[in-house]
Amino acid sequence: xxxxxxxxxxxxxxxxxxxxxxxxxxxxxxxxxxxxxxxxxxxxxxxxxxxxxxxxxxxxxxxxxxxxxxxxxxxxxxxxxxxxxxxxxxxxxxxxxxxxxxxxxxxxxxxxxx
Amino acid sequence: xxxxxxxxxxxxxxxxxxxxxxxxxxxxxxxxxxxxxxxxxxxxxxxxxxxxxxxxxxxxxxxxxxxxxxxxxxxxxxxxxxxxxxxxxxxxxxxxxxxxxxxxxxxxxxxxxxx
Numbered sequence: 001x002x003x004x005x006x007x008x009x010x011x012x013x014x015x016x017x018x019x020x021x022x023x024x025x026x027x028x029x030x031x032x033x034x035x036x037x038x039x040x041x042x043x044x045x046x047x048x049x050x051x052x053x054x055x056x057x058x059x060x061x062x063x064x065x066x067x068x069x070x071x072x073x074x075x076x077x078x079x080x081x082x083x084x085x086x087x088x089x090x091x092x093x094x095x096x097x098x099x100x101x102x103x104x105x106x107x108x109x110x111x112x113x114x
Numbered sequence: 115x116x117x118x119x120x121x122x123x124x125x126x127x128x129x130x131x132x133x134x135x136x137x138x139x140x141x142x143x144x145x146x147x148x149x150x151x152x153x154x155x156x157x158x159x160x161x162x163x164x165x166x167x168x169x170x171x172x173x174x175x176x177x178x179x180x181x182x183x184x185x186x187x188x189x190x191x192x193x194x195x196x197x198x199x200x201x202x203x204x205x206x207x208x209x210x211x212x213x214x215x216x217x218x219x220x221x222x223x224x225x226x227x228x229x
């Protein structure tokens with residue numbers, strides 16, 4: 001069974017641009033969640049999608065948005081990039097999104113904003 | 115509201131000696147607790163999870179953790195460290211809040227294993 005796939009692996013953008021990151025979950029998984037990882041703030045929850053609906057959202061500005069398609073693939077968009085958005089963005093999938101469920105993580109997209 | 119505190123940002127041990135990574139949590143609800151490991155340039159991988167069954171949980175690669183409700187702790191241990199255990203470890207607490215999963219990560223503990 002293929003794991004969680006994130007593309008691209010690395011991305012370099014400049015301030016003010018926008019970026020779209022993609023995540024393909026494990027086949028059959030309906031929940032996809034996104035996280036930002038930085039040395040200063042650690043791992044922070046961005047949002048979770050389940051069956052194409054955003055089910056939960058972390059404390060990030062509206063510049064961060066996402067969506068989920070009918071095949072459970074998810075995209076995350078960041079508009080008007082800032083230097084502080086430089087981070088490793090991880091997505092994770094799980095079967096039903098319950099609290100005691102294991103998360104399967106992708107290897108992440110390393111975003112650098114110049 | 116919930117929070118996770120990993121008491122050590124860095125732990126260094128010699129190969130073959132025991133490992134102890136400490137985690138304390140607080141939660142308004144009955145939590146599920148997890149330990150994940152992250153090797154450089156990789157995503158997180160589940161080591162073990164506690165979900166209100168046995169308080170001593172065994173995971174992969176010889177790791178185990180004990181849930182102590184009275185101490186609100188979920189410390190990770192391994193009897194004998196291996197060089198391949200060098201990585202960053204995250205304690206995670208999750209609860210269901212009005213049907214939505216709320217997930218909080220600890221700040222991470224970097225484990226260094228000396229030969």
